[in-house]
Amino acid sequence: MPVRIMGEDLTIYRGEDGVAYAVASRCAHRGTQLSVGFVEGNRIRCLYHGWQYDGSGQCVERPAERDPHACGNIRIRSYPVVEYLGLVLVYLGEGNAPAPLSFPEFAAEGVREASFYERGCNYFQNVENGVDEVHIAFTHRQSLFQVLNYSVPEMGAQETKYGLVQLAKRSDGKVNQAHFMMPNMLTFTYPASNDPAPATQGKDGCPAQRQCLCGRIIRTIAVAVARTSPVWSRSSPARNAMDPPRWTTLPS
Secondary structure (H helix, E strand, O other): EEEEEEEEEEEEEOOOOOOOOEOEEOOOOOOHHHHHOOOOEEEOOOOOOOEEOOOOOOEEEOOOOOOOOOOOOOOOOOOOOEEEEEEEOOOOOOOOOOOOOOOHHOOOOOOOOOEEEOOOOOHHHHHHHHHOOOOOHHHHHOOOOOOOOOEEEEHEEEEOEOOOOOOEEOOOEEEEEEEEEOHHHHHHHHEEEEEEOOOOOOOOOEEOOOOOOOOOOEEEEOOOOOOOEEEEEEOOHHHOOOOOOOHHHHHH
16 A cells, blocks of 8 residues: 655555565656555565565566566665554664554553544644644534533643643643654543643653543544544553654554
8 A cells, every 4th residue: 555654655565474564655667656566475566567576675576687686786665664553653764763662551451442534734734733722622612522622721831852741721720631752643631630740751751650531542643645544542541651652653
């Protein structure tokens, strides 16, 4: 499947071994989109002239060439992939990939839900919307946010190593806490708690464990022209414990 996220075009495919692979969007030969090609074993073959690539991005076959060494210096970009909790995590950075994010509360016994929808807007508009709780009182006046939309909150924020922690205090004194984690994740709890203080930061500057009143939602921010959509994953009970997020979340 073709995916554009954070301005990067990718091809995501699942090999016959069940493993998900992420490689560049186009063939090195004539620029054909690889997502319209064929998955053969754990490799992907271009629809146009049949060039075949393995999961590392190495070209392993050019059917029209007779030289068996003709593929040696041909490679497209590949990306480290980890599957976790029903999500496909792709590392888009340079160098060795760090350990992926971890959410122990979602791995515990319970019910996990995931749903998808497409939001046709610019990445930065969606980031801004995600950390803007003032609009909830108006835009979401009649929605599932009835536990948050009853008043215009007093806003506060604190920069962290992973992004920022945001506090929204409402008229009854309840405080909703949200964490925006670069580049495309937002976690929050609802209903809001009566604790006006932000969670203390633990190892690596991340929020320390803190019991929530309700399930935590992980939301990925959609990007412009994205074929993928925001992912909502919900688990209950949950805690505000997380590792520094450096991976990007894609739907599996």
